[in-house]
Structures are given as C-alpha cells and as structure tokens.
Amino acid sequence: MISKGGRWLVISYVAFLVILFLMCSTDLIIREPEREIYQIAVIIEDDRSDNYSNFRKGMDQAAMEFNVDVHFITLYEKADADQQVELMEREQQDGVEAMIVVPADTEQVYGVQTNVPVIFLRPDTATAAGSGSIAIAYDEMGSRLAHEMLDEIPADCPVVILTDPGKQSSQERLFLEGARKVLADNGRKTEEVTRDEKNDSGVVPEAAGLQEKVALLAGNPEILTETAGLLGDYAEAAAGVCGLYGRGATVPILNALDRGYISGICVTDDYSIGYISVREAVRVLEGTESSPVTVESYYIEKEDLRKPAFEKLLFPIE
Numbered sequence: 001m002i003s004k005g006g007r008w009l010v011i012s013y014v015a016f017l018v019i020l021f022l023m024c025s026t027d028l029i030i031r032e033p034e035r036e037i038y039q040i041a042v043i044i045e046d047d048r049s050d051n052y053s054n055f056r057k058g059m060d061q062a063a064m065e066f067n068v069d070v071h072f073i074t075l076y077e078k079a080d081a082d083q084q085v086e087l088m089e090r091e092q093q094d095g096v097e098a099m100i101v102v103p104a105d106t107e108q109v110y111g112v113q114t115n116v117p118v119i120f121l122r123p124d125t126a127t128a129a130g131s132g133s134i135a136i137a138y139d140e141m142g143s144r145l146a147h148e149m150l151d152e153i154p155a156d157c158p159v160v161i162l163t164d165p166g167k168q169s170s171q172e173r174l175f176l177e178g179a180r181k182v183l184a185d186n187g188r189k190t191e192e193v194t195r196d197e198k199n200d201s202g203v204v205p206e207a208a209g210l211q212e213k214v215a216l217l218a219g220n221p222e223i224l225t226e227t228a229g230l231l232g233d234y235a236e237a238a239a240g241v242c243g244l245y246g247r248g249a250t251v252p253i254l255n256a257l258d259r260g261y262i263s264g265i266c267v268t269d270d271y272s273i274g275y276i277s278v279r280e281a282v283r284v285l286e287g288t289e290s291s292p293v294t295v296e297s298y299y300i301e302k303e304d305l306r307k308p309a310f311e312k313l314l315f316p317i318e
Contacts, residue, residue, distance in 0.1 A: 058274025081105035132290025142178030221248030228256035
C-alpha cells in the first residue's frame with residue numbers, strides 16, 4: 001500500500017509528465033528564432049553562366065553560411081546594358097532584397113536608381129555607385145599579361161589582338177586598353193582582327209592568313225576558347241602562331257592550357273569573389289557598412305596548373 005507521501009510523489013511525477021507533454025506539443029518551449037532567408041539577385045554581364053562556374057560555387061557556399069537564396073540571371077545578349085537595367089528594375093519590383101551586379105556598361109548601369117542594396121563587381125578601381133563594391137582591375141590584368149607576353153615571345157613577333165567590338169563589355173575594353181598600352185610603349189607591332197559577324201569563329205583563319213608568324217591575344221574568354229580549339233584542329237594555323245594568350249579559367253580554357261594550345265592566361269580567384277559578394281550583401285542588409293574589396297589577378301602557364309596554390313584557386317572544393 002502506497003503511503004500518503006508516495007501518492008503525492010506519483011501525482012507530482014504524472015503532473016510533470018503532463019506539463020512536459022503540453023510544452024512539447026505547443027510553442028511553450030523556448031525555441032531558437034528562425035533566421036530570415038535573404039533574397040538576392042545576381043545579374044551578370046554575360047549570356048553564358050559557365051564563365052562564372054567558380055564564382056557560383058563561392059556564392060553557393062556563402063548562401064549556405066548566411067542563409068541566402070541566390071537567384072542567378074544571365075543576359076539574352078552579351079553586354080546588353082539596356083537589358084541589364086531592365087532586369088535590375090524587374091528584380092526590385094519582384095521584391096528582391098539585394099542585388100549583385102556585374103555591369104555590362106559601367107556608365108549606364110551605375111546610373112540606375114535602386115531602392116535595395118547593390119554590390120557592384122567593378123572592372124576598375126575607380127569610385128562607383130552602389131552599397132558596396134568588389135573591384136577587379138582589368139586594365140592592370142591586361143598590362144600584366146602583355147608584360148608576360150613580351151618576356152616570352154620573340155622580339156620580332158607581332159601581336160594580333162582578337163576582339164569582338166560589337167559585343168565588347170567594360171571588362172574586355174579595359175583589359176585590352178591595358179595590354180595595348182604596354183605593347184605600344186615597348187614598340188611592339190600590333191594588328192586588330194575582329195570577329196566576323198557572319199562567322200563567329202572567323203578570327204583565326206583571318207589571322208592565319210598573315211604573312212608572318214604572330215602571337216595572338218584574345219580579348220575575352222569566348223574568343224580564347226574558340227581560338228584554342230581551332231589551333232588544336234588546324235596544324236597549319238598553329239604553325240603560324242608563336243603563342244596564344246588571354247584571360248579566363250573555364251574548364252575548356254584550362255584544358256587547352258594543359259594541352260599546350262594556350263601559352264598563358266590571367267585569372268582571378270573567382271570562388272572568393274563570389275563568396276565575398278554575397279557576404280558583403282548580407283552585411284549591408286544587416287545594417288553593417290560594406291568595405292570596398294580589390295581583387296588581384298594572377299598569370300599562370302601550363303606548369304602552374306598543378307601547383308597547390310593554383311589548384312585551390314582554379315579547382316575549389318565545393
């Protein structure tokens with residue numbers, strides 16, 4: 001027979017279990033507050049997202065860490081600033097909380113009035129509009145690449161610059177300006193070959209028709225990729241080239257560098273750029289001032305591909 005004290009102990013225990021059950025089945029238990037999911041739109045200047053693969057990996061990592069839903073948008077036409085402005089305005093109307101923008105045309109895009117924070121990935125180190133910025137000095141990148149070319153190619157080898165003026169972004173324009181200045185200051189003969197509107201891959205055949213051996217400088221990653229493929233397919237064209245150079249770190253470009261079709265490239269740490277851009281957007285949304293960031297560029301050749309420092313930069317682990 002249970003004593004009076006024992007009965008009270010049983011009643012207290014049952015009451016405790018009932019209260020615990022009620023707390024578990026309701027919101028009476030103190031719970032960690034749910035973190036807000038930030039909606040951020042990323043609008044690049046390109047019509048191909050594969051040029052931004054490592055950039056996206058960095059953004060995805062930051063999105064997981066900072067509770068962000070990233071909406072990645074490419075243009076229908078490369079370097080179409082009018083369309084990029086329209087997309088910025090549309091995303092604001094759709095309720096996006098912040099934007100990360102790679103300007104197709106700096107002057108036009110910087111002038112857009114926004115009511116949400118904008119982080120610009122700038123192609124220069126000049127002061128820009130927006131709530132924050134990450135600067136990639138493309139003119140310095142072009143200058144660096146031109147210096148490397150002059151150190152490697154024969155003194156009597158002219159440089160043919162392969163470009164696409166009809167779809168030229170601010171990045172390409174500044175990159176080539178930096179390269180042209182170094183080549184001109186050093187008295188190197190240059191010639192421009194533009195992409196044929198009727199034949200997108202017509203740059204190499206035209207360059208191969210020159211009467212002397214030349215070095216090729218591609219203005220953007222697409223032309224570099226196409227040119228490397230043509231040099232790999234046409235031995236006659238490759239025989240007339242003393243080096244192919246450019247910028248970009250897509251898988252096709254790195255494969256062509258490894259196979260010897262490309263002599264050297266300038267790259268940036270795109271993974272870190274993507275990560276930092278999301279981090280800075282979240283900082284602004286949370287009321288912290290964003291600090292401007294300037295990104296370095298690196299020159300690499302085939303033998304650099306397997307160096308640990310560049311492996312991490314070019315092939316980041318997700």
